[in-house]
Amino acid sequence: MAAALQTNIRPVKFPATFRALTKQSAAPFRVRCAVTSPEKKRYNITLLPGDGIGPEVVSIAKNVLQQAGSLEGLEFSFQEMPIGGAALDLVGVPLPEETISSAKESDAVLLGAIGGYKWDNNEKHLRPEKGLLQLRAGLKVFANLRPATLVDASTLKREVAEGVDLMVVRELTGGIYFGEPRGIKTNENGEEVGFNTEVYAAHEIDRIARVAFETARKRRGKLCSVDKANVLEASVLWRKIVTALAAEYPDVELTHMYVDNAAMQLVRDPKQFDTIVTNNIFGDILSDEASMITGSIGMLPSASLSDSGPGLFEPIHGSAPDIAGQDKANPLATILSAAMLLKYGLGEEKAAKRIEEAVLVALNKGFRTGDIYSAGTKLVGCKEMGEEVCKLVDKMMPSTSSIIAGEESVVPPPLASVSGESSLSDMTQTVHFSSGNPRIGETRGVMHLFSDDAVSSSSSSSSNLPIGRNPLVCVLGVPNHMTYADFCQFCGSFIQHILEMRTVRNDGVENRYSILIRFDSQESTDTFYQHFRGKRFNSLEEDVCRLLFTLDVQFTGYSGSIDHTQPSAGPIEQPTCPVCLGKVLTSVCIIQVSIWLSRALESANLDRLDQDTGGILTTMCNHSFHCSCISNWPDSSCPVCRYCQQQPENSVCCVCQTTENLWMCVICGVVGCGRYKGGHARNHWEETEHCYSLELETQRVWDYAGDNYVHRLIQSKTDGKLVELNSHGSLSKDGCGSCEYSDSGLTDALLNSKVDMIISEYNELLQAQLENQKQYFEKLLQNVKEETEQKVSEAASKAISQRLPKLQTKLDRCLKEKQFLEDLNENLVKNKDVWSTKITEMEEREKKLIQAKDEKIQYLEEQLGKLMAQMDGGESEEGSELKEVQEGTVLPISANTSPSGSERVKHASKSKGNRRKG
Numbered sequence: 001m002a003a004a005l006q007t008n009i010r011p012v013k014f015p016a017t018f019r020a021l022t023k024q025s026a027a028p029f030r031v032r033c034a035v036t037s038p039e040k041k042r043y044n045i046t047l048l049p050g051d052g053i054g055p056e057v058v059s060i061a062k063n064v065l066q067q068a069g070s071l072e073g074l075e076f077s078f079q080e081m082p083i084g085g086a087a088l089d090l091v092g093v094p095l096p097e098e099t100i101s102s103a104k105e106s107d108a109v110l111l112g113a114i115g116g117y118k119w120d121n122n123e124k125h126l127r128p129e130k131g132l133l134q135l136r137a138g139l140k141v142f143a144n145l146r147p148a149t150l151v152d153a154s155t156l157k158r159e160v161a162e163g164v165d166l167m168v169v170r171e172l173t174g175g176i177y178f179g180e181p182r183g184i185k186t187n188e189n190g191e192e193v194g195f196n197t198e199v200y201a202a203h204e205i206d207r208i209a210r211v212a213f214e215t216a217r218k219r220r221g222k223l224c225s226v227d228k229a230n231v232l233e234a235s236v237l238w239r240k241i242v243t244a245l246a247a248e249y250p251d252v253e254l255t256h257m258y259v260d261n262a263a264m265q266l267v268r269d270p271k272q273f274d275t276i277v278t279n280n281i282f283g284d285i286l287s288d289e290a291s292m293i294t295g296s297i298g299m300l301p302s303a304s305l306s307d308s309g310p311g312l313f314e315p316i317h318g319s320a321p322d323i324a325g326q327d328k329a330n331p332l333a334t335i336l337s338a339a340m341l342l343k344y345g346l347g348e349e350k351a352a353k354r355i356e357e358a359v360l361v362a363l364n365k366g367f368r369t370g371d372i373y374s375a376g377t378k379l380v381g382c383k384e385m386g387e388e389v390c391k392l393v394d395k396m397m398p399s400t401s402s403i404i405a406g407e408e409s410v411v412p413p414p415l416a417s418v419s420g421e422s423s424l425s426d427m428t429q430t431v432h433f434s435s436g437n438p439r440i441g442e443t444r445g446v447m448h449l450f451s452d453d454a455v456s457s458s459s460s461s462s463s464n465l466p467i468g469r470n471p472l473v474c475v476l477g478v479p480n481h482m483t484y485a486d487f488c489q490f491c492g493s494f495i496q497h498i499l500e501m502r503t504v505r506n507d508g509v510e511n512r513y514s515i516l517i518r519f520d521s522q523e524s525t526d527t528f529y530q531h532f533r534g535k536r537f538n539s540l541e542e543d544v545c546r547l548l549f550t551l552d553v554q555f556t557g558y559s560g561s562i563d564h565t566q567p568s569a570g571p572i573e574q575p576t577c578p579v580c581l582g583k584v585l586t587s588v589c590i591i592q593v594s595i596w597l598s599r600a601l602e603s604a605n606l607d608r609l610d611q612d613t614g615g616i617l618t619t620m621c622n623h624s625f626h627c628s629c630i631s632n633w634p635d636s637s638c639p640v641c642r643y644c645q646q647q648p649e650n651s652v653c654c655v656c657q658t659t660e661n662l663w664m665c666v667i668c669g670v671v672g673c674g675r676y677k678g679g680h681a682r683n684h685w686e687e688t689e690h691c692y693s694l695e696l697e698t699q700r701v702w703d704y705a706g707d708n709y710v711h712r713l714i715q716s717k718t719d720g721k722l723v724e725l726n727s728h729g730s731l732s733k734d735g736c737g738s739c740e741y742s743d744s745g746l747t748d749a750l751l752n753s754k755v756d757m758i759i760s761e762y763n764e765l766l767q768a769q770l771e772n773q774k775q776y777f778e779k780l781l782q783n784v785k786e787e788t789e790q791k792v793s794e795a796a797s798k799a800i801s802q803r804l805p806k807l808q809t810k811l812d813r814c815l816k817e818k819q820f821l822e823d824l825n826e827n828l829v830k831n832k833d834v835w836s837t838k839i840t841e842m843e844e845r846e847k848k849l850i851q852a853k854d855e856k857i858q859y860l861e862e863q864l865g866k867l868m869a870q871m872d873g874g875e876s877e878e879g880s881e882l883k884e885v886q887e888g889t890v891l892p893i894s895a896n897t898s899p900s901g902s903e904r905v906k907h908a909s910k911s912k913g914n915r916r917k918g
């Protein structure tokens with residue numbers, strides 16, 4: 001390092017925030033060395049992986065750093081040192097001397113995280129956390145910048161979280177984390193007391209407040225100072241000094257908020273905040289809370305800076321011991337911390353930008369670790385996320401916008417230069433489409449859409465959306481089951497800004513359609529884009545709105561019998577909306593408009609029409625409606641021709657299954673065959689009074705009641721214009737009717753007035769018929785309801801009457817059984833008493849017998865004792881008696897064997913000599 005210093009010393013560019021931080025800041029910034037060789041600039045970076053997930057995320061961030069650096073001509077020399085639990089295990093202290101020395105001597109320090117269960121019960125000075133606090137104090141990094149900008153993983157409501165871009169400026173080396181006195185002692189009552197001190201000197205508040213004002217000035221000019229001045233003296237001083245400093249920053253709007261309110265406001269309306277300045281402990285808590293506005297604590301980086309010396313860069317999360325070693329950690333917070341290291345620590349903005357943008361693109365490509373995963377995205381582990389970012393770092397050409405600090409939003413370079421190697425064609429995708437009823441004719445075209453990558457490489461701010469976009473977007477892959485009305489509803493209040501929507505089929509896509517949407521202004525297009533991109537169509541399904549800016553739409557041909565290969569460029573004739581009879585643009589207009597748009601967007605004529613008519617939706621079959629009208633149409637068919645994107649490939653007669661000569665009831669959709677097949681379509685009319693039927697082959701509607709076709713206008717096969725049928729249709733050979741058309745040269749004016757007249761007649765007719773049908777069906781429903789109720793009640797009474805006797809018998813049987821059991825029970829209870837008495841008597845008898853026996857035994861034992869005494873030669877009177885007994889002249893026996901009897905019966909017995917012999 002010393003040798004290198006002599007070669008070339010380059011002062012590292014500090015963020016402007018750190019210039020002239022304090023009025024009294026006489027100490028010059030430390031000039032740190034970045035050695036410049038002709039090819040590479042070299043930096044020394046101390047890596048402190050720490051504990052838990054720390055080593056996993058730091059090793060990934062190191063790779064990303066190296067990758068971004070090498071592309072920008074930077075070379076890093078990494079020195080990995082222990083801290084926290086790892087250091088405790090290795091050398092017995094949480095911050096070894098070598099570690100702090102290495103950190104101080106390096107150009108920047110990248111830390112993972114410290115702490116874990118293993119050391120949780122260590123004494124305070126031997127806890128991993130102590131190591132981190134010592135490091136922060138040792139490096140004097142008093143200003144901790146913790147930005148929070150949105151990614152699409154917030155658990156808050158989208159409208160609450162969307163657009164959040166705030167920066168927490170946390171004081172890091174003072175306050176209660178370091179204040180003295182602190183400790184746990186025993187008080188006079190012998191009780192343990194824990195205590196800490198929240199202490200701030202005026203200069204500490206002043207320097208952090210300056211950082212905050214500078215930061216806010218470069219952002220949106222709003223600073224909120226968070227304290228607890230209603231309770232804490234340290235906060236009273238804090239507020240006083242911050243307020244005084246505001247005079248030096250008249251361009252910054254300063255507000256104050258109590259911390260408890262701030263905690264609530266952060267989740268209620270986070271967008272109200274731009275820059276927050278607060279003390280050590282409040283900043284720790286509020287920035288963790290802010291992280292969840294963005295989706296996960298695994299997303300938020302931080303930079304801790306001093307007014308001289310190397311900065312410390314670390315994710316805001318801890319060591320996450322619950323997921324450590326499982327490849328589950330989100331490495332993005334550490335990767336973004338590495339970007340902050342480049343930007344704030346080394347002044348290498350380009351390399352930083354590469355990393356920030358690579359992270360954005362990875363997220364936009366759908367890569368998600370478990371903590372930010374949602375359905376429809378790609379779940380990856382820590383390593384894979386790191387590898388993806390590394391790959392993308394390679395592709396990124398830095399723009400000047402920032403996702404980290406959100407400051408200096410600058411319009412990105414033209415698309416072609418967003419990526420070093422990319423051209424416009426790399427940034428767009430070509431999609432072929434068609435529309436129209438295939439039975440009649442198909443319009444074909446091609447659209448060029450800005451690919452996801454073109455947008456991903458920018459932030460969500462509208463100034464970073466692709467250059468060259470216009471107020472035209474395409475929603476790709478809308479599921480077929482979404483009706484036109486559903487889609488209009490999905491667009492919500494944006495529908496007011498929609499001029500036109502056109503539904504198209506994408507080649508090779510069966511179950512989905514796409515919608516081209518033209519808006520009234522670029523602003524509403526961008527807002528729509530930001531609001532709806534990736535949004536689920538509904539909460540029950542996974543399908544999301546794949547929304548792409550549309551560069552242009554080109555009309556390539558028409559495959560029907562009418563030659564429409566070139567749309568006319570003249571003003572567009574306005575037919576009426578078939579629903580409300582108001583004027584709408586023709587069905588090909590969106591394609592024409594798109595082409596005009598891409599040329600110049602100068603169509604004053606169109607604007608006038610649009611203002612008059614509101615948004616227009618053109619269905620897949622090229623019929624146009626006001627959005628407000630089609631919003632009331634309940635199914636996915638066209639209200640005019642009933643063409644439905646979802647229709648079955650081969651319709652069949654619902655009775656005889658024939659596929660020929662089919663007619664579909666326009667009232668209920670039943671398909672039946674014509675009279676020269678089974679005549680089932682007509683039968684249907686007779687049964688239901690549904691008198692209109694659509695001939696599937698020709699799309700003409702037959703009126704059974706009037707016995708002719710409804711249409712008096714048909715489309716000319718030669719020029720596509722509407723022409724009148726010659727009077728009433730006559731019966732055709734196919735069985736229902738036919739008509740000839742005269743390819744007349746009616747003037748447009750005449751035609752238009754007739755069209756209007758016929759449509760109004762048609763609508764009246766239809767309305768009358770629908771009313772009839774409504775009544776008919778209501779009656780039918782009522783009948784069915786009554787019949788059903790009748791049947792249900794009959795069935796119920798029948799079932800009851802059938803089951804009743806059986807149930808009665810069963811009940812009788814059960815009652816008898818119950819009676820029997822009760823009798824049995826009663827007898828048993830009586831017997832129980834008798835038996836109890838007997839048992840008691842027996843027990844008493846038994847007791848007496850035992851007593852008598854015991855007395856007899858006792859008496860015999862006494863006698864035996866006396867006998868034994870006499871045998872041993874006793875001289876007493878009893879002794880002589882005993883002697884007699886011994887000699888066999890007297891036998892001591894009670895007359896009634898009673899133990900109390902004193903009579904003794906003398907018996908002759910065997911002599912003593914005899915007994916001895918015996």
Ligand SMILES: NC(=O)C1=CN([C@@H]2O[C@H](COP(=O)(O)OP(=O)(O)OC[C@H]3O[C@@H](n4cnc5c(N)ncnc54)[C@H](O)[C@@H]3O)[C@@H](O)[C@H]2O)C=CC1
Pocket residue numbers: 053112113114115116117129132297298299314315316317318319320321322323328329330331333371
């Ligand atoms: N700067 C640091 O080194 C910090 C260290 N700690 C220490 O970390 C240890 C654990 O503390 P906790 O309160 O649990 O906070 P934590 O931040 O480690 O974990 C909180 C929750 O967030 C999850 N999480 C954190 N980072 C994640 C990531 N990158 N990807 C996915 N999920 C992630 C964790 O799995 C856990 O469920 C303690 O010993 C604590 O003292 C805590 C905060 C800061």
Ligand SMILES: CC(C)CC(=O)C(=O)O
Pocket residue numbers: 115129130132133284316
């Ligand atoms: C682990 C502590 C020392 C610090 C902390 O929680 C933080 O700064 O996020």
